[in-house]
Amino acid sequence: MPHLVYVTTSFKPGAIPNIFAAIIPFIIKKFRISIVVFEESPEAYPQYRALIEQGVNFYFLNKKKYNIVGTLLALRRMLASLKPDIIHSHLARADIITALVNRGNIPHIATFHSVPANFSWVTRLFLYFTDRWISHRTGVSETVISEFYRKPWLKSPHSVIYNPLNDVSSSPGKQSPSEIRARFGIPEKAPLFACVGRLVPAKGHTTLLRAFAFLLKEVPQAHLIIAGSGPLEKSLKKLAKKLDIEKNLRWAGFYTPARDIFMAADVVVFPSRWEGMGLVPLEALLVGRPLVVSNLPVLRECIPEGEGVLFVSPDRPDDLAQSMASMLNASPTLPKKYFEKAHKIIQERYSPQGIAERYIQLYIQSLK
Numbered sequence: 001m002p003h004l005v006y007v008t009t010s011f012k013p014g015a016i017p018n019i020f021a022a023i024i025p026f027i028i029k030k031f032r033i034s035i036v037v038f039e040e041s042p043e044a045y046p047q048y049r050a051l052i053e054q055g056v057n058f059y060f061l062n063k064k065k066y067n068i069v070g071t072l073l074a075l076r077r078m079l080a081s082l083k084p085d086i087i088h089s090h091l092a093r094a095d096i097i098t099a100l101v102n103r104g105n106i107p108h109i110a111t112f113h114s115v116p117a118n119f120s121w122v123t124r125l126f127l128y129f130t131d132r133w134i135s136h137r138t139g140v141s142e143t144v145i146s147e148f149y150r151k152p153w154l155k156s157p158h159s160v161i162y163n164p165l166n167d168v169s170s171s172p173g174k175q176s177p178s179e180i181r182a183r184f185g186i187p188e189k190a191p192l193f194a195c196v197g198r199l200v201p202a203k204g205h206t207t208l209l210r211a212f213a214f215l216l217k218e219v220p221q222a223h224l225i226i227a228g229s230g231p232l233e234k235s236l237k238k239l240a241k242k243l244d245i246e247k248n249l250r251w252a253g254f255y256t257p258a259r260d261i262f263m264a265a266d267v268v269v270f271p272s273r274w275e276g277m278g279l280v281p282l283e284a285l286l287v288g289r290p291l292v293v294s295n296l297p298v299l300r301e302c303i304p305e306g307e308g309v310l311f312v313s314p315d316r317p318d319d320l321a322q323s324m325a326s327m328l329n330a331s332p333t334l335p336k337k338y339f340e341k342a343h344k345i346i347q348e349r350y351s352p353q354g355i356a357e358r359y360i361q362l363y364i365q366s367l368k
Helices: 013-029 046-053 067-080 092-102 121-133 141-149 177-183 205-218 234-241 258-264 281-286 297-302 317-333 335-347 350-368
Strands: 003-008 033-038 055-062 086-090 108-112 134-137 158-160 192-196 223-227 250-254 265-270 291-294 309-312
Touching: 003 013, 003 067, 003 092, 003 141, 013 033, 013 234, 013 350, 033 205, 033 297, 046 141, 067 092, 067 158, 086 092, 086 234, 086 281, 086 350, 092 108, 092 223, 108 350, 134 141, 134 350, 141 223, 158 281, 192 205, 205 291, 205 317, 223 258, 223 309, 258 281, 265 281, 281 335, 297 350, 309 317
Parallel strands: 003 033, 003 086, 033 055, 086 108, 108 134, 134 158, 192 223, 192 265, 223 250, 265 291, 291 309
Antiparallel strands: none
């Protein structure tokens, strides 16, 4: 079997492990798979354990984020040892360093997971410089590809391959809606909004907290649960205290499966400032939960439009609060037909097997 080596910066719980866990069960039938990770090994969690059980070999370089030279040298040694037939890098730092090490010697696929706004000018400069050594780039949405390639600096062949999404509606979950509410001290009848995502600037939590403060003036019994962890946790909790919304706010930390949080909520909010694709709102739709999401081109592209979703301008707390209240009022009478239609579209467009087959075709083509 050809040896496929994935290279990524981190393997902490999040989008990359979820993607790998969804598609590798199909790809491993055609390729021997290794995963090289720049940073340290994470604590064992379901996706990580499942990949190991399927026969995936992990190699952790244990390099800090800004140790670029050390990472480059360690990756050079690792690739020389592994002797891959094809390399597929994920996330910008992995794309750049892998390209600098490989320099086109082995077919190298690189995937953009976000729009250019998510990267510093230095990162964008190195992406452009190393593009000469990329065999093919994929982007996780039309929006991502069009924003990167609308200027002439990138010349590499490219295509869109969406991220895969498992059908969480058929998953058993760990806790029922009542158990989730009891666990976090949320009254059974209280209107509940949920937001799931890493606590980073791109996700718009600051706007959400300010919007929730506005909302409580109109719906004082409402509650908000935020599931996720990240570098902004301390500053966001400080802001929540300043806004005097702590009594109605719950911090769930990293919680899996997110399905449990969605099922307990009346409305799911996704206030991102920028995105590459946005799996969270799609998961919420799969379990029949209405959405309030940022009006971003990529979310317009990926989320089936209809009565179950409201799009609102990002970074506008007052508009977000109004949309949250509107969707809360509308949620009991939303037609099931919208969610059934959305469910079918999501299953067809983001099927893990279908996404895996597209990658397999790309790998085989690149090997030729």
